[in-house]
Amino acid sequence: MPQHDRIRRMTSAREYKPPSAVEKTFNRIFGYMAGLGLAPSFIYLLEVKGRKSGKTYSTAVNLLEANGKKFLVAPRGHTQWVKNAEASGEVTLKRGARRKFGLRPLADTEKPEVLKLYLTHYRSAVQRFFPVEPNATLEAFAQIAADYPAFELIPA
Template sequence: MRYLAPKRSAHAFNKVAKWLTARGISLLGSRVLAVRGRKSGEIRTTVVNIFTHEGEQYLLAPRGHTQWVRNLRAAGEGELRLGRRVQRFAPVEIADADKPPLIRIYLRKWAWEVGEFFDGLTADSPDADVAAAAPDFPVFRIAPR
């Protein structure tokens, strides 16, 4: 399973984005994801980008099968926070065959921020390339809880 650890420079950006989002300032759809750790049982938080497609909200993991992805799968629920607003949800994992249009939407909106994690894949890449990359990028529909 693909997983890219964040670079040192990303830590600073993520820390600022998380701080702003926790205070109610969303950066193009950012939220603080809170999910119970699968081993520790403690609440873990990270900043994520939420996007909408056909009236549904989604999360995509640009670094692959990260710790937050594994924790979300194990917990079966999470919270998306923006300032004091909390949205509890159940994650519904998207099948690889259904991911390509969602990956394209994500890349159109955030390639400037996370494009380096997609190994040259762009929103305009051929369908076959996007489909081949789909297993490397977990995507979840956010179902209200």
């Protein structure tokens, strides 16, 4: 199937798929390890306040560092952590120590290069959430950009 057909099919039918029980377990383990500073260097425990409850929620995330900037990408799309982060405008990343960041949501026009880098770096963990391969053109990433929230982290 040509790549553009695959993109069209996946983006038109894209819906949030919650993590399986196995994925939840791995996320908890990696989140716990990241919080202690023991996970791979790119995995952090993201903490964000709930937009309705005010309760702090946490999840493991892969931090992308490129061109001297830090980025978060939501490979599963508009998840609860994304909605909470958008509402609060800030997150805390924990990797041993906690560090608070403000968020600058990326415009869809800014996302293709970031999405391509993210998929290239973390392919084994996130390829199943993307309808394109890491070697796809920036134009292909532009076609899917709206489905993938991405943020530049601004030190608080």
